[in-house]
Structures are given as structure tokens and as C-alpha cells.
Amino acid sequence: MSDNTIARLSTADTAFHQRLDTLLDWEGVSDKEVQTRVEELLADVRLRGDDAVIEATNRFDRLSVNHMDQLRLSAEQLKAAFDGLPDQQRDALTVAAERIKRYHERQKPSSWQYEEADGTLLGQKVTPLDRAGIYVPGGKAAYPSSVLMNAIPAHVAGVREIVMVVPTPDGVLNNLVLAAAHLAGVDHVFTIGGAQAVAALAYGTQSVPRVDKIVGPGNIYVATAKRAVFGQVGIDMIAGPSEILVVSDGKTDPDWLAMDLFSQAEHDEDAQAILVSWDAAHLDAVEAAIERLLPTLERESIVRASLSRRGALILCQDKTEALDLINRIAPEHLELSVEAPASWLDNIRHAGAIFMGRYTAEALGDYCAGPNHVLPTSGTARFSSPLGVYDFQKRSSLIHCSAEGASELGKVASVLARGESLTAHARSAEYRIRD
Template identity: 65%
Template sequence: MLEITRLSTTQPDFWDSLQQLTDWDDGATSRVEEVVAEILQRVAAEGDAAVLELTARFDRLAVDTAAELEVSVDEQERALAGLDDEQRRALETAAARIRDYHARQLGESWEYADEHGNRLGQQVTPLARVGVYVPGGKAAYPSSVLMNTLPAKVAGVDEVIMVVPAPEGAVSPLVLAAARVAGVDRVFRVGGAQAVAALACGTETIPAVDKIVGPGNAFVAEAKRRVFGRVGIDMVAGPSEIMVICDGQTDAEWIAMDLFSQAEHDEDARAILVCPDPLFLDQVQAAMERLLPEMERSEIIRTALGRRGALIYVRDLAEAAEVANRIAPEHLELSVVEPRHMAAGIRHAGAIFLGRHTPEAIGDYCAGPNHVLPTSRTARFASPLGVYDFQKRTSLIECSPAGGAALADVAATLARGEGLTAHARSAEMRRDGEGAEPR
């Protein structure tokens, strides 16, 4: 019997129960914090020596020099050449679609002149160097390579450095092939907090980057949190989430498999179905019990559904939208008659999948939009990873002589109100023409 929480909005304690179900402890225990702090300190102080020792300890990969941790272009090429035709086509098709989607996000520099002849604008430039962390634990993630790397390449980032855990030296050939397809510049067999530290601080072999993106375990997440400020990061990601709103008219097995698709990531993944038809909730649970034995990762799915899964009864679809906005899910499927109409009422979600024929799994791999999405209710204020995460915006201000004089009184008045006399005088000198004329 599959154990999964059943909730109803008719329960007086529904919202409290929902919050308890969806609250997430990010795993930053005192032990995690202490271990990560020590690793960061060691890598910053010892460079390659620390990376080598930590990689031997945690990944059982012992080499004499840090240069041996780098995966050569030839090895990446061999991995790509070794794929069967179907896998290679899938990688290349997905990469082309992801590039095409993200090319539409490119920001452009702009300028305008105000009524005083001052020129104001914004200059958009790419980051110089980015680090991409690719998980290498319970599964291989070539899709993470594509999703994290291609927006950076589209943005014009000069150099992309990829790090990936390699237990006993093994890296998935599909991951290396994806790195080649995506145009990764350098790849290192380094994982965990030591990889984040190396990217943030730089070592004799691994160059320091300007921003680190990509998901990882609790140690990786804590390391990213701690290096933020020295470098940029994309986000501190929690477990994968899916919420499906269904009107009860979709095949129950489709919905069951959609819930499985996220629950199979790991035991902390969250899968929730919301529906105004209690009979359909029963049908989906029966379908899950029927299909679960067929799944290769059935025990992970069973555990995830037992811990964080839920089947939720709502009075109507309007109430379902209210539940979605409260949860702010990473992935939201709208398996209803009029998905676009319903989507207009969704304010908080990482990605919305519209209609009965749009499973979240397609978004994970090849639809085009990024699958790096805000989790743990951060969709209330955060967005999917995109080209804009790899571009900087610099303000441009150029005052004409008349324009500077015209704004001087405003600046001086506000500056004196703040008690900053030098600010005021700096503006007034331009207005009054004090001092020597510029050469």
C-alpha cells in the first residue's frame, strides 16, 4: 500500500497542515556548516593541495597533480563520438532548442537624451568567467550541463569552467558529451564543497570565476551560500518539486507518472496533486500503486511520496490556484480544459506547463526554457536561470554643461538634506563654473 498524505481545503487546519508539508529544512545543520567552513578555509589557504586531498578522501580519486583532474578535450570528443545515434541526436536537438529559446532573452544596451541634453543609458556586458557545478551522485545529469552552460554561452561569457564529482574517477560519458555539445571550455573531476571553494577562490590549476551556477547536495548548497559576495551564485536550491492541478479529466496514469517524474529525483522531492474531484484522487492513487513496481527507482519514489507527497481535494479550480500561489511550486502542471485562462491567475511558480499534453519531463530536457528553477517557495521572488543571469548592467550618465547645471540644484538640495556638503558643492561647482576650466 502506497502511503501518501491526503488533505482537503474543507479541513479547518488545512493551511497549517499544508505549510507543515511544504516547509523545507535546507540541511544546513551545524555539522554541514562546520565541515564546509573548514573546506573553504583549506582550499583558500592551500589551493591545489587541499583539492587533491579532499578529492581523494570524498571521491576516492587519488592523483599526483591537480592537472590530472582536468578532462581533456580529446576525452570529451571520444565521449561524444561514443554515443549511439539516438543519444547524440537527442543531445543536439535539446541543445539547439535551449539555445534558440535563450537567444530571445539577450539584453541590449540602450541610451536616450533628456530635455537638458544629458545622455543616460545602460551598457549590457557578459560576465568574464562562470563556473558550472554538475551533480554526479544518484544519477547522471547531462541536462544540467546544457541548461546551466548554454545560457552563459548565449550571453557571451568568455570562459565556462565545469566541475563534476567523479567517484573513483568515473564521469558519465553522456555528461562529458553534453559538455562538448554545449561548448564548455574546461572540465574538472572535482565535486562537493571543495569544487565550489576552488571556483570561488581559484587555485594554481582551477581558475577563479565570477559566478557559480548549478545544483548540488547540502554541502554544495552551504558552500555556495558562504562564497556568495566573493562571487555571484544562481540560487541555493532545495529538492525538486511538482504540483499538478487537474480537473479530473486527464488519464489517471498520466498524472501518476508525472508525480513519479519528480519523486524519483531523491527522497526529499515533493509531488502534489490538487483536484476538485475526490474520485479522481482515488484513481490516481490506485494508478500509482499499480505503476510503482515497474519503476527502476521505486523505493526512492515511495519514500518521497510518503515524506512530501500529497493528494489535495479543493472545492474548485479557483481554490486550486490559491493553493498553488501559496506553495509557489518549482514546476506547475495545469492539466485542465482552459490552462491559459487558469495560468493568468497564477502569480507564483517557477515554470507552468499548460494542458494535458505538456508533461513537466519535456521541460526538464528539451522544450527550450531553462529547468533551473526556484524551489522552496522562492518562486515568490525568483525566476528561472536565464541569459540575464550571465549579463551585467552598467549605468551610463553623461551630463552636458547645461544639463549638469540644470540638475545641480536638485542634487545639492537633496545632498544638504542628508548632511553631505561635499556632494552638494560638487554639483554646484559645475553649475557655477567654479575652478579652472577643464583642458
């Protein structure tokens, strides 16, 4: 076995925590050169609109277009792509879309209100966004699943208009991506990507409508641009490389676990795949499976680079220590390949999506299980959640005071406002106080 394919760590080593910190360290938008290039693109698109988008698209995607109409796909083109799919692909896409919709319909929050004894009404009004922008990656792979995962929750939330951008390097269109856009009811599709696409969505151009929120993962330029335009528009999250943490009790087929690790490592060289177990012989068997199966992969070079850079097989002492590692890592995808996985849930505080049991491969969640596959990465599951219907809605507070309620609340507000030396606040409230 090669010593370099994937690192072996043990929690018993004195340097373990330092090695783990190094392994987990990821800052995807810190490169000053990248930030400078992104800022220049954003400023150019903001100033020149379509012309700047066309120039950047020609340069980065190796195209030669001279008008935005050449970068816009019609509803007829999307429908033709869907109708032209092989039956098996069209059926699979339809089943996935139906499952995703059914799951997300359960997320819909309701407006609510209640009335106090004096007649004062308080509540919350839930309102969908007017227009959402969806970024779909189009570089190393095509992602029709990302179209469904981003657009369907927006539809369920009640978003009026969905604008999708997807880069098409060398002008290559992916029919599955276009078919997914048709199936998910996307209103506008532009074949643009990178920072220039984020800028077009955030600021609007002569052709691209300005959106209220941008969702969806992308490369380092997309992540940097999303961070830069936040405030002009909402964003879902700053997405880092894909990652998986598998916890095994030693009883799952090592070949299954090796392929589960590969399933995330094949995204790109910066993806992270980690397996934790308290069974040393089991880790040996998984490592042997990794070496045996790696040459069978179509994306072997990407997987090998990912595993050698950021992968690890970690030997821990027991279940308690495995739980500590889960919460320390706060993984995007967590596979509990153990007996009675439900018994672990109360102790897991940080994870984007939890795949329970030996049969629940993370890949099922990527495509068709139903829950969203746009998930917090790089430890952000400590404070962030999967993309959902709630990301496409906002909440307004409702306050309707009766005369009696305004009088009583006014007395409280007056005291607090004067305590803050905001006398106009106090007097405004005092006008409503009954004698």
C-alpha cells in the same frame, strides 16, 4: 491500497493549513554540522588550493589521485565522448542543445540610451560576465541536461570562459555528460564536486580559475557552500529538492498523472510531488495508479520514500481554491492538467515553470522543450526566476551630462545633499552650476 504511500489532505479539514505548512517546510542548509564541515573545507581550499581539493576529492569520491591534472578533462576527451555516443543519443543531445539555444537567444537584453532635451544622455550598458562556473551534480544520477541548461545560456550571454565541475564518485565518468560539455562549448572541466569544488571556483586554485558567478544545483553541501561564498562570487540560487505541483480537473488519465508525480519523486527522497484536484473520485483513481505503477519503477524505493515523506494528494473545493494553493506553494514545476490552461495564467503569480495542458509533461521541460530547467525551489518562486541569459550578464548605468544638464541637476543635487549634511557632495555638484 497502502495508507502510507502518499498523504491525502483536504482543504476542508480544520488542520489543513498546518499540515500543508509542515509538508512544505524545507530548510536545506540549516544543519550546524554540515555548515561546520563546509566552512572547514572552504577555509582549507582557500589556504592550500589544489592540495586541499585533491585531498577532499580522494576522501569523498573514493579516488587516489595525487595531481590536479588527473582531475582535469581535455577538450580531446570531451570530443571523443561526443563522437563515441550512439547515434540516437548524439542526435537527441544535439536537438536538445539547439532548442535550448533558440529559446535563450530570445532572452538577450540590449543596451539602450536616450538623450534629454538639454543634451544629457542616460542609458544602460549590458555586459557579459568574464568567467562563469557551472556545477553539475554527479551523485545519484548523471545530468547531461544540466550541462546544456547551464552552459548554453552563458554562451548566448557572451561569457568569455566557462568552467565546469562535476564529481565522479569512484572515478566513473559519464560519457553523456562529457559529450554535453563538448556540445555546449565548455572551456574547462574538472572532475571535482561538493563544497571543495565550490570553494575552488569561488577562490581559485593553482589549477582552477576563479569565476565571477557559480550556477547549478547540488546536494546540501553544495547549497551550503554556495550560500557561504556568495559575496566573493555571485550565485544563481540556493537550490532545494526538486518539486512538482500538478493541478488536474479530473479529465486527465490517472496513469499519466501518477507518472508525472514519479518523475520528480525519483530525483531523491526529499523531492516533493503534490497533486491538487476538486474531484475526489479522480484523486482515488490517481492513488490507485500510484500503487499499481510504483512496483514497475527502477527507482521504486526512492520514489516511495519521497511520496511518503513529502508527497500529497489534496482535495480542494474548486478552481479558485486551486489557484490559492498554487500561489501559496509557489512550486518549482507547475502542471496545469486542465481545459483551457491559458485562462489560469493571469491569476498565477508564483511558479518557476508552468506546463500547460494534458500533453505537456514536466519531463519535456527537463530535457528538450527549450526553457531552462534550473528553477527556483522551496517557495522561492515568490521572488526568483528560472536561470537565463540575464544571470550571466550585468548592467552598467550610463550618465553623460551636458553643461546645461549638469547645471540644472546640480541645483537639485545640492539641495538634497545639504539635506543629508553631505556638503562635499553638494559642493561637487555646485561647481557645475552655471551662474
